[in-house]
Amino acid sequence: MVKIVIGDETQLKLTEDRLTRSGVPAEAGLVIGKFSSKLDKGFVYNLLPTPPNDSGEPPCSVIDGAGESNKNKKKNSSKAKSQPEAAALFIDKDWVSEHARQVSRMLLGGMKVIGIYVWINENLFKNSTTTLCQTLLGVAEAASSMVSDSNEAVLVHIGYSPLRWTCRNCSLASNITSSSLRPCEFKMGKVLGSLQTFRCTYNFDLRLPIPHDELEITKFSNILRDEIILHAKELSSAKAIINGKLVAENQDELSLSDNFHEVELLLPFLQDKYLEACGQKEVVGVLLFQGSVCSLSYLNSKEPILQALIDIKEDIIRSLLSRLDNICDEADKDLESDGGQENGSDVPVPHFDLLTQRKQCILSLPRRVFVPWLDGTYICDYIQSSETMEVLKDHCTELMSMEVPSDDSEIMEPESNPPTATASTTNSFWDIAMGLSSATKPGDSVSKKTKNIAGTNPANFTDLKSVLSILVLIISLILGLVLYIIGD
Template identity: 65%
Template sequence: MVKSVIGDENQLKLVEHRLARSAVPSQIGLVIGKLNSKLDRGFVYDLVPTPPNDAGERPCSVIDGAGDVSKTKKKGSSKAKPQSESSSLFIDHDWVFEHARQVSRMLLGGMKVVGIYIWVSESLFKNSTITLCQTVVGVAQAASTMMDDSNERLLLHISYSPLRWTCRNCSLAANITSSSLWPCDFKSGKILGSLQTFRCVYNFDLRLPIPCDDGSDIKIFSDALRNEIMVCAKELKGAKALIDGKLVAGDDLSLTDDLHEVEFLLPFMQDKYLEACSQKEVLGVLLLRGSVCSLSYLNSKEPVSQALIDIKEDIIRSLQSRLDIMCDEAERDIESVNGGDQGTNSLSYKEPIANHDLQAQRKQCNLSFPRRVFVPWLEGAYICDYIQSKETLEVLKDHCTELMSLEFPTDSSEILEPELEAPALIASTVKTFWNIATDHTSIANPDTSASKARKTGNGRPAKTADFIVLFAIFFMIIAVIVFNFMGKM
């Protein structure tokens, strides 16, 4: 259990100054940082306020004893209006959870949504303990990942009159009570400037056979891909790694530079995809191939092995985030059709590929995943976002400003685009099934590239070339037998 928490002093001062000048009696937001249970220590990098919802309403407000919502302080006032002992706190949970879900997609390895912060008075905080604990648990669920095994989050309270910071560890237990909170020692220090950066380009090639209807729950593209990403996570979890060309064995590796290159060594395995493809109940194949560029940050107090854990989790989280973005877009398309004029939209509307039934698919489908880009954040660290194939970098501005309270760079050259091509998905049935199932060289055009790969250099088909070789060997054997027979005579 985390017993002490260190916050970056520069960011804490900026947050404290912003809150002291604000004209709101309450504010809620996300704590961005890292929890290391092995060190019993937590790190806080920044506090990101949850923005107003689509209707312009704040996600957190104070309700006095009469049931009225406390209004904003008068302009120029530096102190919040005191609340009565019967005042309570209202939190728009759904909006805070959605904010946590979207922010978690933008964070890189070694950085997570590790809790919430609340700006309220001491008395109001005591009156709202259960509500705040429920909010912490909901945020943890919204920002969870496949490889997340932590069972604790932080609740950071910033009170005014007097201005004071207190930190508590919140257990993610099923039954939320006031005893779910444990006090943590909270102090500030220099953190962001001492982070080490780890970079990895992970190439993946996933082939998932599409079975005939066998009663399985995995019947649509999104579910099948999500299942395959989990398989990829298991394989990656046990992979050995090279850091700057040196094999990592324990935590004895000495690191001096700020940037380190990571390469994973995956074990050789039997081609389970080809084995599955030979079965009669297989209808088609789902291929996902591409590269993920990953960044991860390690605190100076943490061992090297933690950097590998973080970067593996970042790779899987990136694949999962891209799939979630595609599913979110599919839901919006469906809602827009259902909410519009069915008579005009029904003819032009096409169901998103993410929602297609695998068994009902009878033609090849091609789909590009969102592409990952890196945006400057704090003291040399980056966050990420995703853009679709037809989008430009301009779509990132509002997203970063609203979700992360980030001043978007005016110079586009500061934004890194290491993934020149987005990961690609191909779904195919019987016609091009074997080309995709057995091709390990190209996915650009299965009808042409795969057939070219099966030809020899002089343009003859591979079967013809094999026949010529066998005929030559047979002729040589006959010649040797005849020569030996003539020698004996």
């Protein structure tokens, strides 16, 4: 685990001033930063307060021994004086975790939700370790990207009377207790201003088999999620070119003249990894996954250059998974508004069961846009074709506690070809092997293109090819025999 945590002095001082002026007895939120195992340090970029829940209630409050929150204490001040009760800290763990889940989708490479912070007095902090540990674990699980997350988290305590910053870290286990929290050195310095920026435009065109699995429903979103995670393994072995120079596997340093660098990823030659993965299963269709992902990543100047490549690759996969999560969330909302029915054409595309749909399904993922954040850095959000920039502004205000620039030209939209997934299922292997489309009307089992070949189905087409091969062989033997006789 890291021994030193360094926070950006400018941003943390702004948070300190805001909390001091607010006069609130308690506040909780997320710590945005990064762990560096090579440097044995953690970096804190900013603290994000968790917004009020849907009912307008704050996610963090102080309650007395009778279960009364701090906002109601004034109504019963005389009773509180005559019967003092021990105060306790209340945190809506589920709401803070949901905040972490949504914020993690908006962060770029080299930036993650690495823990929580809390603003309470010293005595209340000591008596609330169980609540804080449970919240910390919930946030870590919600912010996990299923790529390669760190196995540790931090708890930053901002105490008042007197004002003091302290930090504790812990290993993420199934059960975090007060004894798991270990003090670590906390400093403030220049963090954001020393970051270097790496940009990569990753173009991909994947053709992936859809295996048949009778044990579970094969939904479009589940298949696509599995394929993205499978592709992450292949992407991890990709070579990289930075500023026109090939980076070696053991190269930790590279001559970098400025703070902005272009990255190009070189995938290895096709090794049939996807076919090997499905070699022992029945293949019933093909998933065409193509498009481009624009990725940004940030690296501390003292970190090895290879870390930038790891962060870029993780950001690409996280971006694809985040887009899929976004459209799945929207699909769930549509089902809830329709009373939870999943019948007929009312089923959203992400919930299509490909083994029973028997037709081509197309799922367009939202495009990625970049919004200026802190000290030259950016965050991102995902906009669907039917949405406007107002959605982006609402997300940034609510989740990131920031104002989006009024000038839309400051918002970058570099993706001209957002990712699209097209799934086609069929009973015939020849539709897959020959690259034929299986787009049909619901209920059809054979594609029109297949019917047009030789006026029959794929099996008859195979028989025709066999007959033609035998005829060619016989004709070759006859010609050879004739030439042999003439030669004599």
